[in-house]
Amino acid sequence: MTVFNRTEFDNHENVVFCADKETGLKAIIAVHSTKLGPAVGGCRLWDYASDEDAVYDVLRLSKGMTYKNAVARLPFGGGKSVIIGNAKEIKSDALFKAFGRHLERLGGSYYSAEDVNITCDDVAVMNTETNYVLGLEGKSGNPSPFTALGTFLGIKAAYQHKHGHQDLAGVKVSVQGLGAVSYTLCKYLHEAGAELFVTDINEERVSRVVNDFNATAVNIDEIYDLDVDVYAPCALGATINDETIPRIKAGIIAGCANNQLAEPRHGEIIREKGILYAPDYVINAGGIINVYYETAPEGYSAEAATKHVEGIFDTLSEIFKRSEDEQKSTHIIADELAQEIIENGL
Incomplete structure (x- = not known):
């Protein structure tokens, strides 16, 4: 699988592949840029046809967040994450806690939020393991x-x-x-x-x-x-x-x-x-x-x-x-x- 030579890679600062054996978590976190601030972008859960499709998607989305946050004049860089799997089959609190622990390891270079097949409640579960999430109920809530x-x-x-x-x-x-x-x-x-x-x-x-x-x-x-x-x-x-x-x-x-x-x-x-x-x-x-x-x-x-x-x-x-x-x-x-x-x- 080619990554560095893909046009979507576009000098990403960091791409992390995450796994957790107990919950079956398979995820990718992509940090495109932190020049304007910490990378911010939601996490989507999708049943990709292949790992290559997941990589392609997260890289495109991550770069898009860099540009989105800049044009919106926000002090954020761009990042994105994907969890691979069928939402109806793999969703669990344990899965989202495991993902939260992976977010915590990045030390604040990337903040996640809700996206396709991820709810504010799911983000709240991640929040039990990390503070590096946004879009929580009682704060900004549903975007x-x-x-x-x-x-x-x-x-x-x-x-x-x-x-x-x-x-x-x-x-x-x-x-x-x-x-x-x-x-x-x-x-x-x-x-x-x-x-x-x-x-x-x-x-x-x-x-x-x-x-x-x-x-x-x-x-x-x-x-x-x-x-x-x-x-x-x-x-x-x-x-x-x-x-x-x-x-x-x-x-x-x-x-x-x-x-x-x-x-x-x-x-x-x-x-x-x-x-x-x-x-x-x-x-x-x-x-x-x-x-x-x-x-x-x-x-x-x-x-x-x-x-x-x-x-x-x-x-x-x-x-x-x-x-x-x-x-x-x-x-x-x-x-x-x-x-x-x-x-x-x-």
């Missing part, structure tokens, strides 16, 4: 509503840039993936008057959104072919790829999933098609912004966190304008902005 708010505002910023106004009444939005974040996103969109088309592998989630927000359910693969104004990828990454791009009719791609572009070149391909793309790590930064306020010297404030999240609208507006002025894809502009902040400081 999902803040991620949803930032994503909603990002969609409005994209619509404003493309159409000259923010009114989403009658705007057709396809939402792929209906987890905690995108359920709340659908609520915001419904209240704004948008027409929703939704899909998820979990039929109960689909039924809930259909019933609550008068959405139209579509098949998993059909989501790419819809004649909509906005495509919101909110499941796992790499859904913008060689196969799907020719099928996407939406003029805007803006959703809360991580690593939406299968490869960087796809950002330029969709720009040439006239599709406005909201870079994923910019639009979905609301959760990590909320988590930051857990560490604020004056103590957590939901009001301060919300105000910071509202700045995502302005950041994306700046990226869209620079993209247009410089004739570069938005993901390149976002990367350049992140690199400027990392180099020059907050």
Whole structure:
């Protein structure tokens, strides 16, 4: 398995492989950068097809957190972790305690939090073995509503840039993936008057959104072919790829999933098609912004966190304008902005 020569490695400071025989824990912790502060990024539990897939995912996500935290102007570096396995089969307090002990060994260079298949309760169990976790109930709590708010505002910023106004009444939005974040996103969109088309592998989630927000359910693969104004990828990454791009009719791609572009070149391909793309790590930064306020010297404030999240609208507006002025894809502009902040400081 090649690691150092992979483009995703990108000079990671530290990559740790963790195991615990008693609980069956198999995990990887990746610390991409601590230049702006301790690396912060959630832990996801996923049943990867291979160890190589897990390494690839954690490296991409870790680098993405470096850029996300920089563009969100947080004093955090970037890191990420993955626990390998089927959540329905391996979840246990003992497993999360074992993972917490591995976090403790890193001495604060990396702080973990919730992500896919990891709840705030799971993080609380890790917290019995280490203080190097964030997003705890009673402090900043569940970050999902803040991620949803930032994503909603990002969609409005994209619509404003493309159409000259923010009114989403009658705007057709396809939402792929209906987890905690995108359920709340659908609520915001419904209240704004948008027409929703939704899909998820979990039929109960689909039924809930259909019933609550008068959405139209579509098949998993059909989501790419819809004649909509906005495509919101909110499941796992790499859904913008060689196969799907020719099928996407939406003029805007803006959703809360991580690593939406299968490869960087796809950002330029969709720009040439006239599709406005909201870079994923910019639009979905609301959760990590909320988590930051857990560490604020004056103590957590939901009001301060919300105000910071509202700045995502302005950041994306700046990226869209620079993209247009410089004739570069938005993901390149976002990367350049992140690199400027990392180099020059907050």
